[in-house]
Amino acid sequence: MKTQTLLTTTLATSAIAGLLTFASVAQAGPNCGGKKGHAKYSQMSDADKTERMEKRLNRMATKLGLSNEQKTKVQALKQNSRNEIKPLRNEQRALRKEIRQLDPNANDYTAKLADAANRQAELTRQMIIAKGNKRQQMATILTPEQLAKKKEMRSNRKARFQKRMHKKHHRKHGSQQQS
Numbered sequence: 001m002k003t004q005t006l007l008t009t010t011l012a013t014s015a016i017a018g019l020l021t022f023a024s025v026a027q028a029g030p031n032c033g034g035k036k037g038h039a040k041y042s043q044m045s046d047a048d049k050t051e052r053m054e055k056r057l058n059r060m061a062t063k064l065g066l067s068n069e070q071k072t073k074v075q076a077l078k079q080n081s082r083n084e085i086k087p088l089r090n091e092q093r094a095l096r097k098e099i100r101q102l103d104p105n106a107n108d109y110t111a112k113l114a115d116a117a118n119r120q121a122e123l124t125r126q127m128i129i130a131k132g133n134k135r136q137q138m139a140t141i142l143t144p145e146q147l148a149k150k151k152e153m154r155s156n157r158k159a160r161f162q163k164r165m166h167k168k169h170h171r172k173h174g175s176q177q178q179s
Contacts, residue, residue: 057075057078081130085130088123088130102116
């Protein structure tokens with residue numbers, strides 16, 4: 001009788017563990033399930049990034065009612081901006097890695113850290129200017145009505161994001177307070 005109970009318990013536990021494993025793999029997303037479009041942007045291939053950019057451009061063109069000429073100009077602007085900012089981002093990534101690898105016990109640590117901070121500040125300045133130039137050029141392509149609609153769409157997107165983060169925060173901290 002004890003053997004049968006032990007066997008039943010073992011089988012039930014194994015079945016539950018298997019179901020939980022299957023459920024976690026199914027929910028894990030791109031790395032486990034292969035769902036396209038949900039991978040981290042940094043892990044996407046250039047072709048996937050271009051495809052994603054095309055989809056976003058088409059969605060923007062539809063929502064703002066862009067003409068074919070405007071769409072072509074916006075596409076060129078986005079591509080040029082991407083080509084300008086990409087090397088800056090890569091340089092920032094390399095700089096962060098360099099900072100992490102600095103030896104805090106080295107005699108010249110403070111000087112190297114200050115130099116890296118200055119280089120980071122310059123890269124950030126260049127990126128802000130590049131993005132500002134893109135925004136200015138976009139304003140010359142779009143009509144005032146389209147710019148207003150774009151601004152409204154952006155604020156709606158920000159509000160949805162903040163709402164999601166608020167819910168996420170309360171789920172995380174609400175369950176901890178009840179425990």
